[in-house]
Amino acid sequence: MxxxxxxxxxxxxxxxxxxxxxxxxxxxxxxxxxxxxxxxxxxxxxxxxxxxxxxxxxxxxxxxxxxxxxxxxxxxxxxxxxxxxxxxxxxxxxxxxxxxxxxxxxxxxxxxxxxxxxxxGATVARIRCNGEExxxxxxxxxxxxxxxxxxxxxxxxxxxxxxxxxxxxxxxxxxxxxxxxxxxxxxxxxxxxxxxxxxxxxxxxxHPSPSNGPPFSGSVDLEMDLLRPRMTEYAAMIPGVELRGPTTVGYQAADFPAAYNLIEVITTLAGSG
CATH class of the missing domain: 3.40.50.10780 (Dipeptide transport protein)
Incomplete structure (x- = not known):
């Protein structure tokens, strides 16, 4: 094990x-x-x-x-x-x-x-994957x-x-x-x-329960609400990331791990600004 x-x-x-x-x-x-x-x-x-x-x-x-x-x-x-x-x-x-x-x-x-x-807590207000927070x-x-x-x-x-x-x-x-x-x-x-x-x-x-975690198969639509417009502007410079609102960016990830890693990148980048 x-x-x-x-x-x-x-x-x-x-x-x-x-x-x-x-x-x-x-x-x-x-x-x-x-x-x-x-x-x-x-x-x-x-x-x-x-x-x-x-x-x-x-x-x-x-x-x-x-x-x-x-x-x-x-x-x-x-x-x-x-x-x-x-x-x-x-x-x-x-x-x-x-x-x-x-x-x-x-x-x-x-x-x-x-x-x-x-x-x-310094950069992110909300994260949604396929609409689920x-x-x-x-x-x-x-x-x-x-x-x-x-x-x-x-x-x-x-x-x-x-x-x-x-x-x-x-x-x-x-x-x-x-x-x-x-x-x-x-x-x-x-x-x-x-x-x-x-x-x-x-x-x-x-006595493990069945694996009932959030299931995400295939591509994942990632949305992140950031705390300030300047942070959003930095994140929107990443290829493929689109601006969806004054402080919201979105990305269509190939799978969940790709979405997860991008969250880390955007969080780090936004924090540097």
Whole structure:
């Protein structure tokens, strides 16, 4: 069995404010530790289910250099650094059986959701694929399904749990905190969050639900609403990208991975402006 554990930071227990997830801020290093611990809990869960499993932990927050390597549980490999293809799910195209989404957050526009955004809170307002609005969980679940991997678990706040139930019906979830607002949360103790994650991974792998992630076969019509006209102007310079509104760009991608990679390119380009 080969399992990918994609780990973001905004949905980790104890995290509530932008400063908590921003390098150089007072509590960032501490929260990198919490992020690493939740990743380790998922690794232990996979290994308890299958001691021979191949487990890849994919650092999926910001510049992808947050997980503390020597604090991470043994029995896995760590993928970190950027740029890289398939962004938050690098490696999913290499015979992966299951994917766990740890520390994920609600999509942009979700009310009272801790640090909700989609790909970049500084550049992106909305992302739609074939007219369906998706957040990071939906985009990554769809990418997993495209390559035949089953999304088995998502963890984060209560709004992420609700989003997971609509995006991937039947997928296991762990609520590690309750959103009180965009920058406020009632959180489990980090050790309790890790214990629940470890147990949930084992259960999810023992009884995986059918792969019910967003299915996208064939070409994908991608639309992105950006936050400022200047960002949109930069994105519209990419060959094939068309301007569909004052802050909306569109692209007809050959398949879902092509749409997914273009999202990363546009997000990065828009951020540079």
């Amino acid at each position: 080969r399992v990918l554990v994609s780990v973001d930071m905004e949905g980790v227990a104890g995290v509530a404010a932008p400063e908590d997830v921003t390098p150089g801020q007072p509590h960032y290093d501490r929260n990198c530790g919490y992020m690493t611990d939740e990743a380790s809990a998922a690794v232990r869960g996979v290994r308890a289910h299958d001691p021979e499993a191949s487990v890849v932990v994919v650092d999926a927050h910001a510049d992808f250099r947050n997980i503390v390597p020597d604090r991470l549980a043994r029995g896995c490999t760590l993928l970190r650094g950027a740029p890289r293809p398939l962004s938050m799910l690098t490696g999913v195209d290499r015979d992966v059986d299951a994917v766990c989404f740890i520390g994920y957050h609600g999509r942009a526009g979700t009310a009272a959701s801790v640090l909700a955004h989609t790909m970049s 998706l957040g990071e969980l939906g985009l990554n679940a769809a990418l997993a399904v495209h390559y035949g991997a089953v999304p088995v678990l998502a963890t984060g706040d209560d709004t992420l749990v609700r989003e997971a139930s609509s995006v991937v019906p039947g997928m296991a979830t762990v609520e590690v905190k309750r959103a009180v607002g965009n920058r406020a949360a009632e959180s489990l103790h980090p050790d309790e969050a890790c214990a629940r994650i470890e147990a949930a991974v084992q259960t999810a792998l023992q």
